[in-house]
């Protein structure tokens with residue numbers, strides 16, 4: 199991935215304050231379109247918070263203030279007049295713990311897209327099948343699409359959540375430690391999926407695991423606490439950033 | 448050894464307390480059953496009162512209490528849902544939301560008699576409706592509003608934030624999140640709260656005696672103004688005050704038993720829904 203590729207997400211001098219406590223300060227980074235961009239750093243440095251800034255999920259947390267500039271395809275993300283709901287339909291998110299709803303598998307896959315009204319009703323089953331095939335879950339669940347999703351294994355649930363996001367056809371997918379609740383095999387499946395998403399979609403992924411960052415990321419930003427406030431201290435090739443971190447430790 | 452003794456003492460004490468509570472309930476139920484059972488018959492439930500309670504049955508009293516309770520449900524459920532959503536969703540983490548919670552607590556502390564008096568002043572006298580089942584339902588509905596609200600607010604607050612975040616992250620509007628995530632997953636709170644409230648509303652006399660109910664002479668209400676109903680608690684209240692006729696006393700215990708059964712069956716109706724909700728909550 200060359201540095202000249204157009205950036206799909208650009209953060210400039212982003213700061214986050216919770217009440218009176220600064221969490222992040224002066225974060226500046228570019229996510230090139232079609233790439234997998236990693237965020238690494240110690241626990242509590244503000245990786246999850248930074249990720250939620252990108253699609254304004256921070257709006258849901260009372261008392262959290264986000265300053266600076268974030269642009270998605272050149273359009274401002276922050277600001278009162280921006281339609282945050284429409285933005286989130288374009289920038290999906292996957293959490294560490296899969297949050298499946300106590301409904302059928304089918305209803306879960308279509309949960310987002312059926313509410314957005316962007317696809318005609320009769321095409322919804324096709325959308326569901328395509329999304330489930332994309333996350334390699336179709337063969338495992340095609341015979342029980344109407345049974346409850348809460349009995350799936352955690353790895354299957356995580357893929358179901360990814361399918362649910364893919365069904366809304368987002369340009370960017372934010373992932374917050376998507377494999378840390380999974381066993382090695384399920385993690386491997388998710389990593390393969392991330393590599394397949396790259397290109398048509400862009401991914402921003404938080405990970406604790408340097409090896410994983412090296413396997414899936416094109417670029418990584420390393421966050422660290424400076425004067426007890428999180429900030430980006432290094433951006434670059436995953437192998438080099440990981441090696442530099444090792445030396446520091 | 449010491450720790451073991453403390454543990455045994457603690458377990459014994461808690462067990463004793465639980466036994467006292469259950470024992471009290473058993474004694475009350477037993478006393479009412481024993482005295483009221485002889486009064487129960489087909490005629491008791493299908494006829495209207497005659498001879499000032501000494502003969503006939505309590506058909507219209509059961510009907511009247513049913514009408515009052517259902518009206519109270521129709522008033523309290525939508526209002527409580529709206530207030531709970533404002534408090535726990537729209538005003539979450541804001542001082543105004545906390546104030547709304549405080550307001551509900553104060554409302555909960557208002558004695559039921561005052562609800563009855565206010566209902567009488569506003570509806571019966573100022574608006575000139577006369578005694579009416581609708582006023583009784585409104586007053587009871589407002590009276591149980593805090594109970595229903597608090598139960599629902601607690602459920603909403605306990606809903607793991609990841610569900611709301613996941614739905615928001617898919618681009619759903621807030622109203623869609625409320626309809627598709629928050630309300631379906633917290634309806635157990637609405638059911639539990641409504642049951643607690645309605646069980647209380649069914650047995651209250653003070654809020655309805657000036658506003659909605661009479662002792663005799665009412666049947667099925669045909670309109671809103673000047674259309675009171677009979678009711679079980681008021682019937683029991685009046686007859687138990689000044690009756691020494693043994694025939695009446697048995698019938699009063701029969702009415703008490705009916706009221707008790709009505710309240711218990713309210714809980715039973717919702718049991719399947721609550722169990723289902725419980726199961727889902729444990730599996731997610």
Ligand SMILES: Nc1ncnc2c1ncn2[C@@H]1O[C@H](COP(=O)(O)OP(=O)(O)OP(=O)(O)O)[C@@H](O)[C@H]1O
Pocket residue numbers: 216217219221240241242243244245246247248259262
């Ligand atoms: N609503 C909030 N109010 C106050 N402080 C908060 C709030 N949310 C997060 N924080 C603080 O912000 C800091 C960053 O939290 P965040 O969850 O973003 O870290 P993280 O890098 O994702 O950590 P982890 O790797 O453990 O997930 C933490 O110190 C946390 O205590």
Ligand SMILES: [Mg+2]
Pocket residue numbers: 245246247374
């Ligand atoms: Mg985190």
